[in-house]
Amino acid sequence: MKFRFAKMRGLGNDFVVLDAVNQDVQFSSGKIRWIADRKLGVGCDQVLVIRPAIDADVDFNYQIYNSNGEEVEQCGNGARCIGRFLALNGLTKKTSINIKTISGVYQIYLREDDMVTVNMGAPIFEPEKIPFSASVQASSYEIDVDGEPIKIGAVSMGNPHAVLQVNDINNAPVDILGPKLEKHSMFPNKANIGFMQVLNPRHIALRVFERHVGETSACGTGACAAVAVGQAQGLLDKTVTVDLPGGSLQIECENNAAPVLMTGPAQFSFEGSFNL
Numbered sequence: 001m002k003f004r005f006a007k008m009r010g011l012g013n014d015f016v017v018l019d020a021v022n023q024d025v026q027f028s029s030g031k032i033r034w035i036a037d038r039k040l041g042v043g044c045d046q047v048l049v050i051r052p053a054i055d056a057d058v059d060f061n062y063q064i065y066n067s068n069g070e071e072v073e074q075c076g077n078g079a080r081c082i083g084r085f086l087a088l089n090g091l092t093k094k095t096s097i098n099i100k101t102i103s104g105v106y107q108i109y110l111r112e113d114d115m116v117t118v119n120m121g122a123p124i125f126e127p128e129k130i131p132f133s134a135s136v137q138a139s140s141y142e143i144d145v146d147g148e149p150i151k152i153g154a155v156s157m158g159n160p161h162a163v164l165q166v167n168d169i170n171n172a173p174v175d176i177l178g179p180k181l182e183k184h185s186m187f188p189n190k191a192n193i194g195f196m197q198v199l200n201p202r203h204i205a206l207r208v209f210e211r212h213v214g215e216t217s218a219c220g221t222g223a224c225a226a227v228a229v230g231q232a233q234g235l236l237d238k239t240v241t242v243d244l245p246g247g248s249l250q251i252e253c254e255n256n257a258a259p260v261l262m263t264g265p266a267q268f269s270f271e272g273s274f275n276l
Contacts, residue, residue: 006271010220012217020051021091077220125256134186155228157224162184163229169196182211198235202236204243220264
């Protein structure tokens, strides 16, 4: 059977987007891995599947699959690309779109400057909801890694994140600490790991070691998590520019109980079809 797809990108993250509104898309994890394979399939960081809405207050449901075939809760860069795809393909005429993933409902706002804003919801700091194995909520925690104490902030932006501050983003121990913290026993569902350098209260540099994937060019939820943790620790203002290896995002959050708004680009690369 032939399936049509679009290739989208957001700050260096690339996605295969599948319209399951107008075609029957029911893929096993093995087929997702084939689609994402850069030698055998189309190639992408994640596969995004748009489906008809199930609930009355939602415009579309969508699923997010990592390249290993596992469904994940949220992807900020992917959400922006979903919004742009829906508009480009005439699936909606709205400029404010409600989409639902396995982690909840999110609002996408299409802007006239071709940028896309996503309401990512309020950050979640309660340890049991992240989930994170701590008995008391705090803005920072010390956890043991190979006998050394590492100071982190822990938060969920629909998926679990740890954020640690570094002095030099270019020499941050992403490859060493990233996989160790991702699989740390205090994160029962594993975690995305952000390495944040505070340049000033309105500007940070960030690298993210993503859960199940490794370091990526950009991570939208990681940018939101870093700003949320930085604000909780008294380091950052309400509006922050986040520089990632793939480009920059604008993150706004009035306070730690308010929704986080993420603004950035979402670009169409090409479209095509494949046979399965």
